[in-house]
Amino acid sequence: MARVNDWYSRLLSLPETLSASPALAIGLTFGAFFAGNAVFRRIGRPLWLPPVVLSAVLLAAVVALLGMDYKAYQQGAHWLTVLLGPATVALGIPLYQQMHHIRALWRPILVTLPIAATLAAVYALVIAWSLGATPEVLASLAPKSVTAPIAIGITQQLGGSVPLMMGGLLITGVVATLFVDLAARWLAISDDRILGFALGLNGHAVGTARAFEISPTAGAFASLGMGLTGVFTALILPLVFHL
Template structure:
């Protein structure tokens, strides 16, 4: 290969390097922490808590800008799209649940969505958060792609909302397990609904770990909540302004 040509393509090469290195680091850390979690089963050893902390430390130590990091690992986040599609299979397998309990499920979705938006609004007002941040916090319990659409529509910052959505998912998935253990719940329906509603994809994924049926309900409620919230977003905008 001509050396001149090689130098000429250097920016291209650097982009490839960034993608390779940071994807490798992210996937590697994820696999390691997964193995670690399998050995030491504690709520704080879950890969979604350990891996980002290690990543933040590494990016800070290597003086890497987040914009560079995300350029290299954006394709991993894009896989959330096909992952949403993949939820069709468990939902289809347990479609009889929807037919049987559609009333309870719709009550859960409507009530839970209102609770989620209202709690964010009142808590943010109580501690004195400025307007844009408060609006960005509102759609945080629905899955990322939905939440970003809604956030933009009601006057928040979609990028910030994505971060809040993910923090909510991490916390909801970890806390949900604990809460449902302590609450005197009798139905799998209620466990699945609260996982799916409060912690979207992260909650559904956690719910799958616990029980197949609970996971299915969580996934279903997550999707229904997302659609319901997109539908009420214009209404919300009218109320807020």
């Protein structure tokens, strides 16, 4: 009887014991990723509820149910986050493959980028500021359209909260994807290059993933929009923010 109790208590402390190695966090993340995708297909691929949201909610629920410390999870999952760097480099390849399209449109891109990337940050800052957001919240919202690896650097530089920024990033990606689809219909825009660019510029990786569903051309323009917005915002925002 005493032995069964021992087993039971060790079973209960398993999440804690196992989170000493990153395998548990990585396994949970993979599991939630595939489960989120499966649920997404099962409920008919709704545009307003992309797999990343489903997966993140699932993952948060499982981590909480296991009584796992979020810090411990984060430490294990750091192994996945490391791959974000090479994955960002990988975006250079579709960029190269679509270079002929980009060459043909370099002028509109050069005109649109600085204005649109600045507006993406300024609209949100003005709205949040007028509703009384604290400086920390403003610093977390400012890079909301920037791809995650760059946005983390910007938020830390501005003194914001990285988890809040990541949440804002995700919501921005999702709603940008929705709004681009809506606005394309209103404004009667069907040029994959423009749609892709708007998706990448406003919706970073989430928008880019959506753009690759539209067409490889849209995907390449999204990668371009995301990359250029990241670079531009990283250079400009620290200057603008302190005004």
